[in-house]
Amino acid sequence: MGWMAATDTASRGPLSLVSRSTIATLLVLVGFLGVTGFALDRAYANAALAGLRARLQSYAYTYLAGIDVSSRSDRVIPPDSSQPNADFSRPGSGLYAVVVGQGGFRWETQSALGRDLPFDQLLAPGVTQFQGPVVTPAGPLFVLGQGVDWVLQGHKSYHLTVYIAQSDAPYRSALAAYRRTLFGWLGGLGLALLILQQILLRWSLAPLRRVAHDIVRIERGSAERLLGPYPREVSVLTHGLNRFIESEREHLKRYRNTLDDLAHSLKTPLAVARSRLESGDDAARVRQDLLEQVTHMDQIVAYQLARAKASGHSTFAPPIPIQAHAEAVVRSLERVYTARNILCEFDIDDSARFYGEEGDLLELLGNLLENAFKWANRRVLLCVTRVAPGDSRAWRAGLDIRVEDDGPGIPADKLEAVLQRGVRGDERVQGHGIGLAIVEDIVRSYHGVLHVDRSAELGGASFHISFAAM
Structure with a gap:
């Protein structure tokens, strides 16, 4: 029986906002009107007794005057x-x-x-x-x-x-008549207040009903976002929902694009491999060509997998401190590039936070710092700054990340090409040429800006990422 009662309670679910407000208002009205009625009843009874006493006193004085x-x-x-x-x-x-x-x-x-x-x-x-x-x-x-x-x-x-x-009898009759009138008016007032409260609730909750209706339209595909207009208190919720909807659509779009790009990119090397197998040429030459195509496909798969790992902009992501993750990335790179004796300097704001997935932050820092370590002669500089929001309505600060090195830098004619998929700044340097392209994809997914220039302090390349406050 206890299990059935618990199941029945769970199936009913929580009370609606209207029900909660109605019950709370009813309890308050009953308490308030009850106390008010009791106080007015006592006041009238005392006043009636005082009036009765004064009347009887005046009669006594009248008789004393006639005696x-x-x-x-x-x-x-x-x-x-x-x-x-x-x-x-x-x-x-x-x-x-x-x-x-x-x-x-x-x-x-x-x-x-x-x-x-x-x-x-x-x-x-x-x-x-x-x-x-x-x-x-x-x-x-x-x-x-x-x-x-x-x-x-x-x-x-x-x-x-x-x-x-x-x-x-006259006193009790007058008191009974007063009580009937009093409680009748109080009851009517309570009923009128309840009706008025229902009207006000319906009017006040109309924006929430409109939000629910718009969400149903989005689910059915007849709308893409919550259009409004909504009151200021509700617009905070709707803006968050719109950002969440856009973020999820971006994720889905990126996954689809990644699969499409992977399929499209693999189609050509697979076709080349098939044609070479069917060509009947010398086995050694066919084997060499197949190895080249397999290497090419390995690069493509590595890039697409790394790109798919970038989870992108998340509306409700918790803030992530930068310092500890930057130190972990640099320690790993220092072990890889021990022989080069690279010095990495930090200038990180303690209050700086990255609002996103930890994997995306590590991917950004890892690719930018690895590129700097690869090209630097002796020094690498990582600067991270918190950008204070300029609007009082903003709910999280911005972030600036700058990675500089003292290497040869990037020629002006290669600045755009270096961010393209599979393009390396120097073909003699080992790599797939996908690290900076992944950085750009992640920055774009977080609505940030990536700027490549020459470092004014160190003279090498300077990669500057900026995420605006929201």
Whole structure:
């Protein structure tokens, strides 16, 4: 059962962006509106109680103003028949007034008749007491009591307490009506916000849907790249995808071209070999011609294999430090050219990085440095410099690689020919004549520039590779 549940969860996959945003918004709205509703409900309830207390207090003052106490007989003269609220005159109205005094005095409004309200306690003078709901025979009541010390002639006083009570039904009814209105509005507001959020999400995610649609068009072959236009935040992604698509197409094109070139290049020596085998000439001469063609084919295969190894421009390649790889290449060349005692000098920027495949970097350094070691008299110079991006939007720096030697240099009339396939600067020097052509292929695949000139410092050849910032 656990395996089935895990399989079912995996098959559903992660939630969509819209689902995630909707769930997050719903949780936030429920929490926020819940806290807001609770705070507003408590504020209204407290305000309603404060208003009820102030109203009952005003009734108490009104009755106190209508009461009089005789100084001779200490007899209390109750208020006249006029009432501050008509409900005091209506039996069972839920609004009651009771006045109690010394010697068992008790007076009630007509609304309190027969209710047996338990208001007999005399409060201390100046004490105001508000409580409720209090359970009474007349039902739950909010009660306000006001203690009074009535000063009489002869330094005498008379203690009175006025009780004003009101049923909690109006309060509960008003609170229930407020809550219905409050939660109705909050619920409607939450629903409106959710609908608005869905509209905003649909509008905000429209560029991503357009990217997905354009990718489908690329997969179907009806488009070659993501055309846009896209918002600034999405354009960073689309530019990266376009670079990735172009890089993959360049790789595929280079592989196809390599196979085509290999097939085309082998066709002629194979045809020559076949014709020589069918010629019937002297075996020694045929053998010599076949060896020449086999050597030629070996050169072709070596070049095409080396060319195919160049992986080319990679959009998401990690940065590779130059120093360690350069030292490894030079150590190998120094063992090969020990007898010539070549001195290789480094001027490498520590912050310089090559953004590509390690094999391409080794191929570049290896071919350029081997060519310099081959032609140098005593000195070879390798300079590597980081090129700071001139645009704040650039996401990686450029790179300059310069290899110079103190050899004879390359004549001006051979500068273009030396980069062609199979062409050697000097036919007397051993090699296939493909190293510099491979360098040019790699540089081109990384959108770089290769410039060949004479070294101003050493006097020999100078090979300068420049990769622009991106």
